[in-house]
Amino acid sequence: MVKLGKTGFFTARERSRRTPMPIAPARIHVYTLTTALGHGCRPHLQALSEMRPGLRPWTPEEAPVQSWAGVVDGLDAVRLPARLAAFDCRNNRLAELALGGDGFAEQVEAARERCGPNRIGLFLGTSTAGIRHTEQCYRRHFEEKTPGLGEDLRFDSTHAYVSLADYCRRRLGLSGPAMVISTACSSGAKTFAAAQRALSAGLCDAAVVGGVDTLCATTLLGFHALGLLSPTPCTPWGLGRTGISIGEGAAFALLEGAGEADDDGLSLLGYGESTDAYHIASPHPQGEGAVSAMRAALDSAGISADAIDYINLHGTGTPANDLSEDRAVARVFGDTAIASATKGWTGHTLGASGAVEAVISLICLREGLIPGTLNTTTFDPELTTRLIRESAPRPLARVLSNAFGFAGNNCALVFGRTSCA
Amino acid sequence: MRLTVSGIGILGPGLADWIGARPVLAGDQPYVADALSVSPPLGLNPNERRRATLATRLALDAARQAMAGARSDTAELATVFASADGDMGLIDSMCRDIYEHRVPPSPTVFQNSVHNAVSGYWSIAEGCRGPSTSLAAGDGTFAAGLLEAATQIVCSARSVLLVAFEVPAPELLHPHRPFDSAFACALRLGPTTPGEDRPTLDLALCEDEQPFTPMSDAALEVMRRTNPAARALPLLAAIAAGRSAVIRLPYWPGLQLEVRLEPGA
Numbered sequence: 001m002v003k004l005g006k007t008g009f010f011t012a013r014e015r016s017r018r019t020p021m022p023i024a025p026a027r028i029h030v031y032t033l034t035t036a037l038g039h040g041c042r043p044h045l046q047a048l049s050e051m052r053p054g055l056r057p058w059t060p061e062e063a064p065v066q067s068w069a070g071v072v073d074g075l076d077a078v079r080l081p082a083r084l085a086a087f088d089c090r091n092n093r094l095a096e097l098a099l100g101g102d103g104f105a106e107q108v109e110a111a112r113e114r115c116g117p118n119r120i121g122l123f124l125g126t127s128t129a130g131i132r133h134t135e136q137c138y139r140r141h142f143e144e145k146t147p148g149l150g151e152d153l154r155f156d157s158t159h160a161y162v163s164l165a166d167y168c169r170r171r172l173g174l175s176g177p178a179m180v181i182s183t184a185c186s187s188g189a190k191t192f193a194a195a196q197r198a199l200s201a202g203l204c205d206a207a208v209v210g211g212v213d214t215l216c217a218t219t220l221l222g223f224h225a226l227g228l229l230s231p232t233p234c235t236p237w238g239l240g241r242t243g244i245s246i247g248e249g250a251a252f253a254l255l256e257g258a259g260e261a262d263d264d265g266l267s268l269l270g271y272g273e274s275t276d277a278y279h280i281a282s283p284h285p286q287g288e289g290a291v292s293a294m295r296a297a298l299d300s301a302g303i304s305a306d307a308i309d310y311i312n313l314h315g316t317g318t319p320a321n322d323l324s325e326d327r328a329v330a331r332v333f334g335d336t337a338i339a340s341a342t343k344g345w346t347g348h349t350l351g352a353s354g355a356v357e358a359v360i361s362l363i364c365l366r367e368g369l370i371p372g373t374l375n376t377t378t379f380d381p382e383l384t385t386r387l388i389r390e391s392a393p394r395p396l397a398r399v400l401s402n403a404f405g406f407a408g409n410n411c412a413l414v415f416g417r418t419s420c421a
Numbered sequence: 422m423r424l425t426v427s428g429i430g431i432l433g434p435g436l437a438d439w440i441g442a443r444p445v446l447a448g449d450q451p452y453v454a455d456a457l458s459v460s461p462p463l464g465l466n467p468n469e470r471r472r473a474t475l476a477t478r479l480a481l482d483a484a485r486q487a488m489a490g491a492r493s494d495t496a497e498l499a500t501v502f503a504s505a506d507g508d509m510g511l512i513d514s515m516c517r518d519i520y521e522h523r524v525p526p527s528p529t530v531f532q533n534s535v536h537n538a539v540s541g542y543w544s545i546a547e548g549c550r551g552p553s554t555s556l557a558a559g560d561g562t563f564a565a566g567l568l569e570a571a572t573q574i575v576c577s578a579r580s581v582l583l584v585a586f587e588v589p590a591p592e593l594l595h596p597h598r599p600f601d602s603a604f605a606c607a608l609r610l611g612p613t614t615p616g617e618d619r620p621t622l623d624l625a626l627c628e629d630e631q632p633f634t635p636m637s638d639a640a641l642e643v644m645r646r647t648n649p650a651a652r653a654l655p656l657l658a659a660i661a662a663g664r665s666a667v668i669r670l671p672y673w674p675g676l677q678l679e680v681r682l683e684p685g686a
Contacts (some may be wrong), residue, residue, distance in 0.1 A: 062519050118628060118676070127535060138516035141593065148596060155597035160506055161536065161557035175675055177626065178566040179558045180584065182507075182536035190554060194569065200671060201422065201575040203568070203626070222531030273552030275544040280469075281532040350609075383661045406532060407541025409553060 012020045022302030025267035026196045026207075026255040027418060029111070032101035033251035033359040034094065035346040036070030040101035047345060048371040049391055054345050055233045055245050055375075062139075062217040064209070065224045066231040068216060070247025070347030072097070080167075087167040089130035089158040090214040090248075095168055098212065098250035103136065107254055108172045121204035123194045124165050125187025125211035127351030129180070130158035134218040164212055176204045179366050182351065184405030185314070186273075187211055189354025190253065193271040194412055199257035210252035211355035219350065220246055226281060234317035234348070236341035237326075237378040237387050241317045247347020251355035253362070255397035266362055267418040269398065270301025276408025282320055287328025289410045290402065294332045297400060297412035305333045307398055308414070310370050312361045313387075314402040315341020316348050326383040333385075340388040344374030354403030354411060360416050361399040368395045422571040425685075427580070428609030430486030431657060432442050432459060432479055433644065434602050439486050446654070446661035452638045457603055460485075464546025472529055473542060476508040480539045480586040480606040481546060487582060489548075495547045495582075499573055502540045502555040503566025503585040505649040508533065508600060513591040526647040539586065562587075563652040564670040564678035570610050571624050578580035580611040587650040600647035606657060618686035625679045627669070633677075634668040656680055 032040055034053035037047040049056060058069035078093040099105045111120060137149040157163050161180040169178050177198060181190050188211025195207035223229040223244060230243035255268060274296065276289035283290070298305060311333070313327055329337055341359055349356050364371060372391040379387060398416035429439045435455040436442040444450040458480075462473050462481040473481075480502065488495060509536040515526035532538070537555035544553060558565035563585045570583040586605035590598045613621060634655035636642040644651045652670055659666035663684040670678040 138520045142520045149593050153597055162559035179556045181554055181556050183555050184535040184537055196571045197576045201572045217519055221525050225525045225528040259583055275550055276555045277544040277548050277550045280541050406535045407537045409537050
């Protein structure tokens with residue numbers, strides 16, 4: 001492979017594709033997440049700092065498939081407010097639990113008082129919404145021979161993609177523009193881009209973004225059928241890596257275009273989006289789409305590749321994904337990138353992962369931490385990008401977070417201190 | 422937010438393409454609810470073409486119509502795919518495999534079940550590497566798609582292809598999402614330029630609740646009311662008739678999208 005310098009090189013077509021104007025940074029006032037590592041930012045910081053794992057052996061009731069998963073404890077005990085009982089399903093329970101973390105719901109309420117409920121947008125990502133509930137209705141239908149799937153399927157408020165946004169919109173008392181983005185594993189990341197545009201276009205003054213996805217049989221058995229599910233904890237960038245470990249997770253952030261600086265002073269500085277035009281379930285072997293997403297993210301932040309202090313990789317642990325991302329990172333950043341993958345902690349939270357890892361990036365920026373790469377003992381020598389193995393404190397100004405999904409849908413985000421904008 | 426329409430595609434029973442549907446939607450010809458006829462997605466390799474579901478074929482057909490005669494190539498074009506529930510047949514197939522047949526789901530069905538599979542097939546068929554967003558907002562999905570496309574145009578000053586599609590649910594899910602007509606439409610949208618002679622749309626969010634613009638034909642009105650993608654029909658009908666119009670589209674309860682249409686030359 002030809003080694004490229006830090007700025008890489010661009011074909012005429014790639015040059016013409018580059019975003020001409022930096023975007024207006026979107027301030028991030030509050031953020032939270034709930035994954036197998038715990039509820040809220042603090043347990044995540046602790047687990048990342050201490051290299052404490054979150055995955056456990058998990059076999060679905062439906063089939064004797066060996067896997068490790070990032071399970072969120074306590075969801076069975078979560079109760080939605082009585083007025084929103086129709087939304088009850090595992091996915092909305094996880095949304096409910098996560099919204100209570102780090103004072104997030106209270107901060108949204110304060111923003112609602114400040115901006116008005118109709119001036120707060122809501123952009124959320126999920127790959128499967130409440131499909132776990134649908135699966136249980138199918139199971140009951142075939143095992144108990146019940147007629148149909150049952151009225152308690154409550155399709156619109158559990159199964160439908162919109163159910164996630166509908167639940168959170170009602171729960172947070174918002175009445176502004178809202179939608180669900182579902183682009184597989186880039187969903188949660190793309191909500192940040194959509195919100196920045198909505199703020200820039202004047203559609204809203206603040207925006208709740210994020211992603212929520214929960215464990216279900218169709219996804220787990222689907223990845224197993226594709227040969228992409230690891231029987232052991234996933235080892236991103238590892239030699240002999242065997243695939244992903246699935247996790248469930250939820251992450252939220254509150255973005256504002258302008259206003260008073262918060263204590264953290266963190267912002268979304270840039271984003272880049274692209275598609276591969278290559279294959280429905282395999283990434284482009286040279287990471288073509290990933291390269292253009294990362295370059296567009298840098299351009300829209302108005303910075304060059306060497307201004308990035310840390311890259312939170314998509315790093316799923318499948319042979320093809322990591323190879324493709326490595327080629328792409330090498331083309332954009334050369335071989336000096338400081339990078340790691342955090343899915344060894346949380347599992348791959350799929351439609352939520354872009355938001356979960358965006359919030360992990362924000363925690364790392366705030367706390368000055370470069371997370372390591374959990375579970376991977378021997379890195380694949382075929383891969384150019386050398387990953388950080390052990391978590392270590394280090395001041396950070398700008399972080400890039402990658403999220404790449406099935407059907408070749410790519411998104412890269414740049415976060416940083418607002419003073420860096 | 423102001424944008425222009427430079428290409429249109431439509432597909433549904435009795436609505437074979439934009440050229441054929443135009444006099445029907447304009448009220449110059451009666452609507453006849455014919456069988457659905459969808460072109461095969463020629464840009465895909467034979468294997469992918471064979472596996473392409475109705476949702477994919479429908480969306481790609483409408484998208485290609487909207488891009489016909491486009492001066493710029495599609496390689497960099499940004500796309501927005503709007504569908505409330507995606508391909509429910511694939512969800513049904515996976516759940517039946519697991520709970521009825523007690524076998525693992527088909528890997529092909531699983532990979533096609535992601536909401537953005539249709540976007541992925543468009544990108545593969547056209548060699549299009551531009552940004553693509555697949556979104557949903559229930560019965561307000563078309564309005565959400567139009568708003569997202571408009572927002573991208575305002576921010577980037579570049580064209581966006583909006584595709585809305587919805588296919589009927591299979592037997593077990595049908596009572597929960599009851600409609601019978603598949604429908605797709607596509608709009609090639611762009612920023613306004615001086616001296617423009619194309620239809621122009623002005624979008625505004627409205628909190629007052631006005632009646633939604635209906636279709637005058639009873640069968641098309643049923644399609645509009647039941648299929649989330651067909652909520653676009655009154656807008657397409659006004660464009661077909663070449664008249665100024667103010668159209669109210671459903672978005673969220675208490676929030677409607679108002680579209681002011683100027684027909685252009």
